[in-house]
Every structure is written in structure tokens, then in C-alpha cells.
Amino acid sequence: MQLSIVIPLLNEEExxxxxxxxxVSVMQSNSYSYEIIFIDDGSTDESWDTISNLALKDPAVKGIKFNRNYGKSQALHAGFLAAKGDVVITMDADLQDNPDEIPELYDLIKKENYDLISGWKKKRYDSVLSKNLPSKLFNAAARKTSGVKLHDFNCGLKAYNKRVIKNIDVYGEMHRYIPVLAKNAGFVKIGEKEVKHQARKYGKTKFGMERFINGFLDLISIWFLSKFGKRPMHLFGALGVLMFFFGFIAAIWIGLSKLYKMYHSQPNILVTDNPWFYIALILMVIGTQFFLAGFLGELILRSKREKERYLISKTTGIN
Known part of the structure; x- marks a missing residue:
């Protein structure tokens, strides 16, 4: 099969x-073999009924319905597991992504051997203050931190070689950083294509300003995981040893200072009256805690088991 179109959605029946x-018009005009996978992320409208009706009349349509709303990352994860196409296209269901872009995206993957192509909505129809400006700041921070030079990490319209989506794990709210996850997994041929952005035709956006706050927090998480996710002791252990060392040196200095004053018959000042006593104590305690955190992280990393992250209530057309 040439193409899998993976579409996560929430309340998009219209x-x-x-x-x-x-x-379908684009697929047929280009004679592609394809499947369309809709992932209903806990919709409360008639979205699932619409998907079911489409699947009844067209075997190329497949559907997955979550038991409740788990988020876009989990929806993409389920869609990626089900996808069988050599090239996988992701897009949003709100008609703001243009299906006419699919043939060019497909060619970039199949003919020019890109691992991933991310859409860039250079001209947007969103509010400047609520979306455009925060998006620019967010993307600038993501480029600087990750080293992946894309203009629009948030664009839902992306194309992937099948090898990419079968070898990365999209979890939490990491859908924004799939290009970074791909790079960390060794897929380095990542490109960008300017795509058309269309004004929303039905309903209202499902994302608010909190997505940018969550996005920056996720960016910190993925930076940490990419550097220390496989070796937490290298960070926490090093910090712990360093802090304990300085605390220990401070404690020795306090002890020697006390002995010196006793030897020279100076006023008997309690060790606890010296503020450095508390500084040394805190450094050694926190240093020990950091070291133990790194040690526990290593143990957890070696004994972790995969757990089910979402509950699927219904499927249609999925083998």
C-alpha cells in the first residue's frame, strides 16, 4: 500500500x-492505493457515527474510537500502529490542512528519500495574539533547544517514511516534537515544505493558550530525555557527588576551625552558631538525594514495563 492517511480528531462531525x-478525490486523481485512518479521541458529538458510515461504504476507511479523550499524541500513536502504508501522512480533521498537498509530500518521501517532511504554514489565518505570536516564540525555542531547523513544529500536516513511525514512541503530549523524536532515533533526513493554511470552516479550535505552556514544558522534557534519558546517573549522580563534595569540604573546614579556636583558648562558640554548618549539612543531604535519584532512575530504566496508555472502545476496518 502506498499511503496511509492518519487523522486524529475530536468533535469534528461537520x-x-x-x-x-x-x-478521496486527491487519491483517485493520482491513482494511489491508500487507507484513511480516523482516530476519534473521545468525541461527544456524532463523529464516530460519521466514521462508521464512511467505513461501511468505503473499505479504505478505518476507524479507532477511544473510550475517552486521551490527547493527540495517544491518537497518533494508535494510528501509527494501525498504519500499513509505505508513506504515512498525518493531518488535522478541521479542514485547515489541505489534502491537495499530499502528492508533493508523498514524492518528497518516496522519490527524494526523506525520512520526514513537516508542513510549514507560513501564512496563517489565526489570531495574531492568541496563536501566531506565541507560535513563533515557541518554534524559535524549539529550534534552539532541539537543533532541528523547522519553522513550524506544531503543523499537523506531516509526511513520514513508514520506518520512522514504526520506530518512534509518541507519548504524553510529544506530538509537537515528532521531528525531534525522529532525529533522536537516527532519522536525520528531515525536511520542510511550505503548505497552505485554511481558515476553520466548522466548529471551534480545541486548543487554547495552555498548549504553549505545555509545549515549553514538553520541550524541557524532551531535551532532558534526549541527553540523559538512557543515563540518568550521569546527571543526578554527578550533581549529587559534586554537592556532597563541597558540603564535606565545608564540614571539614568548620571542624578544623573549631579545633583551632579550642587550641588557642578562644571563646567556645558552638558549631551550630556558624552558618556554614547548615550550608554544609544541606549540601550533603541534597547531594545524597540527587545521587539516590540517579541510582533509582537507573533501576527503573532497567526494570520498566510497557503499560497500556489508552483504552479503545471500538474499531472499524482495523484488522
């Missing part, structure tokens, strides 16, 4: 029929 017809 846009689904139009999106489906648009995608």
Missing part, C-alpha cells in the same frame, strides 16, 4: 464528510 471526499 467537517468529516467534506474532508473524506476531498482526500
Amino acid at each position: 467537517s468529516l464528510p467534506e474532508l473524506y471526499n476531498w482526500i
Whole structure:
């Protein structure tokens, strides 16, 4: 199979029929063999009924319905597991992503051997203050921290070689950083294509300003995991030893100072009256805790087991 179109969604019943017809038109005009995988992330409207009806009339349509809302990353994870195409395209269900971009994205993966192509919505139809400006700041921070030179990490329209989506783990809210996850997994041929952005036609956005706060927190997480995720002792152990060392040196200095004053018959000042006593104590205690945190991290890393991260209530067309 040439193409898998993976579409996570939440309460998009109005846009689904139009999106489906648009995608099918593009697929047929290019003679692609394809599948369309809709992942219903706990919708409370009639989205699942719409997907089920589409699947009844078209075997290329497949659906996964979550038991509740788990988030876009979990939806993509489920879609990636189900995808069978050589090239996987992800897009949003709100009609703001343009299916006419798919042939060029497909060619970049298959003919130019890219591992991943990320869309860049250079011209946007969102509010400047609520989305455009925060998005620019977020993307600038992501480029600087990750080293992946993309203009638009948040764009839902992306194309992947099948090897990429089968070898990365999208979890938490890391869907924004799939290019970074791909790079960390060794897929370095990552490109970007300017794509058309369209104004929302139905409903309202499911994301607020909190996504940028969460995005920056996730950026810190992925930076840490990429550097120390496989070796937590290298960070926590090093910090722990360093802090304990300085605390220990301070404690020795306090002890020698006390002995010196006793030897020279100077006023008998209690060790606890010296503020350095508390500084040394705190450094040694925190240093020990950091070291233990690194040690426990190593133990957890070696004994962790995969756990189910979402509960699927229904599927249609999935083998």
C-alpha cells in the first residue's frame, strides 16, 4: 500500500464528510492505493457515527474510537500502529490542512528519500495574539533547544517514511516534537515544505493558550530525555557527588576551625552558631538525594514495563 492517511480528531462531525471526499478525490486523481485512518479521541458529538458510515461504504476507511479523550499524541500513536502504508501522512480533521498537498509530500518521501517532511504554514489565518505570536516564540525555542531547523513544529500536516513511525514512541503530549523524536532515533533526513493554511470552516479550535505552556514544558522534557534519558546517573549522580563534595569540604573546614579556636583558648562558640554548618549539612543531604535519584532512575530504566496508555472502545476496518 502506498499511503496511509492518519487523522486524529475530536468533535469534528461537520467537517468529516467534506474532508473524506476531498482526500478521496486527491487519491483517485493520482491513482494511489491508500487507507484513511480516523482516530476519534473521545468525541461527544456524532463523529464516530460519521466514521462508521464512511467505513461501511468505503473499505479504505478505518476507524479507532477511544473510550475517552486521551490527547493527540495517544491518537497518533494508535494510528501509527494501525498504519500499513509505505508513506504515512498525518493531518488535522478541521479542514485547515489541505489534502491537495499530499502528492508533493508523498514524492518528497518516496522519490527524494526523506525520512520526514513537516508542513510549514507560513501564512496563517489565526489570531495574531492568541496563536501566531506565541507560535513563533515557541518554534524559535524549539529550534534552539532541539537543533532541528523547522519553522513550524506544531503543523499537523506531516509526511513520514513508514520506518520512522514504526520506530518512534509518541507519548504524553510529544506530538509537537515528532521531528525531534525522529532525529533522536537516527532519522536525520528531515525536511520542510511550505503548505497552505485554511481558515476553520466548522466548529471551534480545541486548543487554547495552555498548549504553549505545555509545549515549553514538553520541550524541557524532551531535551532532558534526549541527553540523559538512557543515563540518568550521569546527571543526578554527578550533581549529587559534586554537592556532597563541597558540603564535606565545608564540614571539614568548620571542624578544623573549631579545633583551632579550642587550641588557642578562644571563646567556645558552638558549631551550630556558624552558618556554614547548615550550608554544609544541606549540601550533603541534597547531594545524597540527587545521587539516590540517579541510582533509582537507573533501576527503573532497567526494570520498566510497557503499560497500556489508552483504552479503545471500538474499531472499524482495523484488522
